[in-house]
Amino acid sequence: MPLDFSSDTSAPTHPAVLTALAEANQGSAPSYGGDPFSARLQAALMALFETETLAVWPCASGTAANALALSVMCRPTGAILCHEEAHIERDERGAPEFFTGGAKLHLLPGEGGQIEEQALRDALAALQPDFVHETPAEVLSLTQLTECGTAYTIDRLTHYAALAHEAGLTVHLDGARFANALVRREVSPAEMSWKAGIDVLTLGLTKTGANGCELIILFGEMAERASLLRARAKRGGHMPPKLRFLAAQALALFEDGLWLDLARRANRSARLVADLLCAQPGVELAYPVDGNEVFVRLPQDLLRRLSNAGATFYPWPGGSHRLVCSWATGGDTIEDLSRLLRDQT
């Protein structure tokens, strides 16, 4: 796939991950999480997140990770506040409703994929948990990077989490592109999660370079729900027997900060793509480029030229187009794009 900007999920797995799979494949090991790799993952996360009060469950898909996380946070009679374009609303085919047993998503507006503060405040102020007819919110779910490729500032995350906690809600962070946001904000994993008030994080690694590995991380008091989460994972079919292979993927990516290097590389490529495109007449960014995604408004002729050259990327609601870079987006791809734009202008 030349000029592949379709998604970071179309990228191959990073070779270090495949090597780790092979290394984890020496001899037999207890199944269902009793293996040494799963134990090492728990230890690695404690170090990485600078806290001992956390619990982890790995999943092979981000939809599973989000829905399972929400299922231990929100009762069937409750609701989840989220952005109206959130992945859990738009792209998960009702998984949150399914796993929670019918909880509702309560949608909030906001520019650039970020919930507007006043909308959040209004929703929290309107809560009447004792008014039995309405479904009261029990969780605030934020996304980092957002669906528009932007990154909340740590201040804003912290502020929103505090507002939610005051109102009695817990806070979930959909971190499908957590690494991309981390390197953009130049903060530690702890600073962008529990220190900011995040109670449960779904940390995506598939888009970063894994084969298929997303971690549900329960912080603080939420860690007490680990066995409930495990039971829900089991009945959701998300406890494959050879769990060592999920743990091994994460360990490989955390080793020597590889995951952050890969995220940095993807972000850098996105920056280059954005710059190349914006140098063309009539092109403008729809949203700031905070990570590895570029949302641009493209004139018809440029759109046609890109398509004719075989470039793959998707139209987005609102009239823009999304181009995504991954760890595997090579210099040659950027060069090809550059040439295409240069030659034909």
Place this chain on the structure above:
Amino acid sequence: MPLDFSSDTSAPTHPAVLTALAEANQGSAPSYGGDPFSARLQAALMALFETETLAVWPCASGTAANALALSVMCRPTGAILCHEEAHIERDERGAPEFFTGGAKLHLLPGEGGQIEEQALRDALAALQPDFVHETPAEVLSLTQLTECGTAYTIDRLTHYAALAHEAGLTVHLDGARFANALVRREVSPAEMSWKAGIDVLTLGLTKTGANGCELIILFGEMAERASLLRARAKRGGHMPPKLRFLAAQALALFEDGLWLDLARRANRSARLVADLLCAQPGVELAYPVDGNEVFVRLPQDLLRRLSNAGATFYPWPGGSHRLVCSWATGGDTIEDLSRLLRDQT
């Protein structure tokens, strides 16, 4: 793990599978099943099962595969007939109830993990779909190998499926150890599935040698439910983006009949283990050894000797113990067991 007879899920992945993962990792590929490996898997299954009317969906866990399969076969207001020791009843933490939206499992007795014919006939005869208070069975779920390691004969499978069809039910086969049964019965995949009246097969490959790969195969008219199955898989979190890696595992195992070779090897090891144990005084088989599992009644002293030597295996309901062999159970393991038994008799 020396003398590891704990489960075929504690075995490592076969090297050919890891090689296939690496080969599938060349460059980018469309996600969510649009890749060439997923297309090749569909073609491979049509050849293997000698029919063009089939649809497939791969999952990373057997619990997911069974529950998703049942969710497109049984309505929330219906029931599923199965053996009282079936995996879907005993070991899946309510996954079938969860995925079907609350259908009931209706349990039937029978020796050696095989449903007793009269119990099946009675259950079918008692069906009153119009009596709204009771939950009518809509599906018969059989298991091959059974929970007791035995294999239904093809005649019996065919007969039971016919009885179920006459009563208006569809038939599911939990084939977590399908390959082990195939080589025992010396029949073709088609003969042990759709030709015998099976409508939906969950074909397990993880215990055979995959990393984590179970195939839901819809035969005949059931194939029309493929898009519904896909939607349910998505909302169940069972559509990981890099699906090519699931397809690649299955392709590697089907190549040149590797899966059958591995199953034959595991069955042979089990036969040897059974023979070694049965040569000991006071040991008797609880069930015939049709596949790669040995269920034996062990005298206390022998049990102690095995445990002291570090052998791992599990006690089973009814007083027997289960020892499982896998493709990776080596000649050295058999030799170690032989020596242990010989030395200390």
Place this chain on the structure above:
Amino acid sequence: MPLDFSSDTSAPTHPAVLTALAEANQGSAPSYGGDPFSARLQAALMALFETETLAVWPCASGTAANALALSVMCRPTGAILCHEEAHIERDERGAPEFFTGGAKLHLLPGEGGQIEEQALRDALAALQPDFVHETPAEVLSLTQLTECGTAYTIDRLTHYAALAHEAGLTVHLDGARFANALVRREVSPAEMSWKAGIDVLTLGLTKTGANGCELIILFGEMAERASLLRARAKRGGHMPPKLRFLAAQALALFEDGLWLDLARRANRSARLVADLLCAQPGVELAYPVDGNEVFVRLPQDLLRRLSNAGATFYPWPGGSHRLVCSWATGGDTIEDLSRLLRDQT
């Protein structure tokens, strides 16, 4: 409760309904719908709706009736289009999500509680049933009277239903105040239901004058889902044994058009209340008064006066207040209101 404009559900039951309960109480009768009253209800509805292809199931609550109706129309993997202020979204505590097994409500805007045509067209045009990530709408749910007390014209209902059908959806009408809309639009029950393209109607009678009786009516091909509806009603706890008492309530209200007389009376009272209030300085209607509900913007001093006099009614989102009349809103109540407004102006 003097000056009670809180809701038509705070009204007493019409005496004719209680008399009917007593008459239905002669001797024993088969339970669960096998009684003669249930049979007579079916016949009465065929006459009333001028069609033989209908099936009916009575419920004691409107939430149950709506949710059960939707549960036989929409799969767990589907969505329901409705107004953003619809009762099924705002006031039913997630009942539609619960009964459908996790389907989503897709909210559409529109003035006066009526879905805006362009919003409906856009939603239908955007449907991509084969795009597995998104949840495709399978049902359009309309409300008549709407949440703002307005009545869709028959033309508009018919037009919307036709748009929905063209897109492959079925159409549900939440008719909690169906009678009030009927007398406003001066059409027959058939004209405001199946002739307009409604596939399933939940016809409310509790607000009209029943003790607790709402009918789910399946028209045309939907009538084939009657036994599925009955099974879902049973497992939802909505098949009380002495069903004759639900049927008897409806029969009493249909007798000699009593239900329409009661609705006319309630609408007339609302008209009078609206006129009295609008004669006051600074008062204006928030929405047209099409039925038995008055939505008005009230100046602070008038609001205070009404409250001081013990009048009960509720503030409404958007800044207006809702006053509801019922069959039992007497001339004395209107007179009291008139005097209060006259004296203190």
Place this chain on the structure above:
Amino acid sequence: MPLDFSSDTSAPTHPAVLTALAEANQGSAPSYGGDPFSARLQAALMALFETETLAVWPCASGTAANALALSVMCRPTGAILCHEEAHIERDERGAPEFFTGGAKLHLLPGEGGQIEEQALRDALAALQPDFVHETPAEVLSLTQLTECGTAYTIDRLTHYAALAHEAGLTVHLDGARFANALVRREVSPAEMSWKAGIDVLTLGLTKTGANGCELIILFGEMAERASLLRARAKRGGHMPPKLRFLAAQALALFEDGLWLDLARRANRSARLVADLLCAQPGVELAYPVDGNEVFVRLPQDLLRRLSNAGATFYPWPGGSHRLVCSWATGGDTIEDLSRLLRDQT
């Protein structure tokens, strides 16, 4: 219906209940439980059950009452121990599974509809809540009268509840025929509920003489789940607006012990029916007659004679027939039966 022994649900409503409905129908009253009758019901139950720590929710059907009760006791990942013939297993079309979100029923055997002690002990001893594959029981559900018309002794109820509590379970009592058991055991409502260790009681009044009224009563610490129960009732469609009419039914039956008088009358009739039948050659009781149900084995010719005379009653699993008496089973009915038996012997 002459010689109607089909069910106590085919009986008419007691006239005092209808009178109470009419009395509750004076003027308007707040809906959804804010009415004075609902308040009086709470007070009446505190007096009747001799405790202030209880909460109540009324439902119109027993299936709803049982399923809602269980839904606040058992998580979706848990199981409910009950008799293999329990109403919640056999006659509720999966309602417990639906309301709990997919919990499992774990069936136990026992003579006369009463769980065998050893089976209960074995099930409790086998619990491994940390073994994620299995579904651990969280609730013990007992039935009084049982499905076979027998009544547990208070000692046995108390003993079973203690065993369950020791194992960490809570205890539910399905009291569809609670009054019949009460008068048989000559104990107080408190003695047959919370004093015996029952945490949640579903107290049926419909079979006793109500129109449709079953009370879910939460005792002790369980009372703290009242608001959760209310929310689940609402989303289950079990919060009809005119709740005063449910409360009024219960109040009428509790007044001056009417409910116990009616139960005594029904039990007495059943005793007479049993005696009359047992005086016939070849007739024997299948179970002791502890309440208002008679289970008998009938010779073919007697069965034919009864049917020819138009008597209604049902065959029961195991070869017996069930004849049920209600408060309305008159002396004339008994006399007709007596004559029929006398004349034709």
